[in-house]
Amino acid sequence: MSTSTTDRPATGGSRRTPPVGGRPRTAERHTWIGRRERLTAGGFMAPSVLLVAVFLLAPFVWTIHRSFFADTRTSPFSWFDNYTRFASDPALTRSIQNTLLWVVGTVVLPFVLGLAIACMTDATRFSRLARLCVVLPYALSGSAVAVVWNFMLTTDGAVNQVLTSVGLDSFAQGWLLTWPGNTLVMILANAWQATGVAVILFLVGLQSIPPETLEAGSLDGAGSWQQFRHIVLPQLRPVSIIVIGMSLVNGLKSFDLIWVLTQGGPGRATETLAVSMYNETFLELRPGAGAAIAVVLTVIVLAASWLYLRRQLDVKGE
Secondary structure: OHHHHHHOOOOOOOOOOOOOOHHHHHHHHHHHHHHHHHHHHHHHHHHHHHHHHHHHHHHHHHHHHHOOEOOOOOOOEOOOHHHHHHHHOHHHHHHHHHHHHHHHHHHHHHHHHHHHHHHHOOOOOOHHHHHHHHHHHHHOOHHHHHHHHHHHHOOOOHHHHHHHHOOOHHHOOOOOOOOOHHHHHHHHHHHHHHHHHHHHHHHHHHHOOOHHHHHHHHHOOOOHHHHHHHHHHHHOHHHHHHHHHHHHHHHHOOOHHHHHHOOOOOOOOOOOHHHHHHHHHHHOOOHHHHHHHHHHHHHHHHHHHHHHHHHHHHHHOO
């Protein structure tokens, strides 16, 4: 009995000390949890990263490698000979000119038309029907759009027949036969299709603008144009960045509509870099030259997108 009494711990004013090593164990536990979360996130991302590496990065690296080799059977290393063709080949020079025209046209026309149509149909009585008519071409493929416009633009097509029927025979012409008119009408056909998505995006932006801001501007005496310029446009800036970015990339890589309408002709007058890449690789059987064009086109797309987005983010102060 005495032994049990003496071995009993005192419970009065004694203070219980924390176990030695408690904090390091907690820190190790948090470190392990963070490491496990990173490993889990990496496991989920690994399939996507692997797919991107296999189907995007590896072909691009191989394309760069192939662009430095000649097109002979033995394919000797030719340094920058495939790239110097841009300065010596008139067809590639014209291709660069057409690509620049496509970039300007496919950015300006969908942006201006999409914004105008979105503003006009935002609160009108027949807005749903108008939106359907504008957005419907966007649901068509580029080949289908090319077939429709080919029906209208051929020498005996719908456009010339209408002009002849109303007594404007002098304006009838071969719309797809002379440069730069053929490139311009194809840009117009592309804008007819691409304006639909711009309208959708601008409508979303317009409907997200708080009506209180427009009411405050009206109370301050701002007219319709002043409200549009100083209230609506600044709040549509995020949507405008998306529309211009999409139009920029689509204009640089346009292929299907051009190929169905003219196949880059007559001659090679309407080729863009995307069409020239296909023509050099698969029709002229010069894969080295085609790879060089692909590399140049990729660099242009990445540089244009980076410069545009960087400028926009700098303006926003991010």
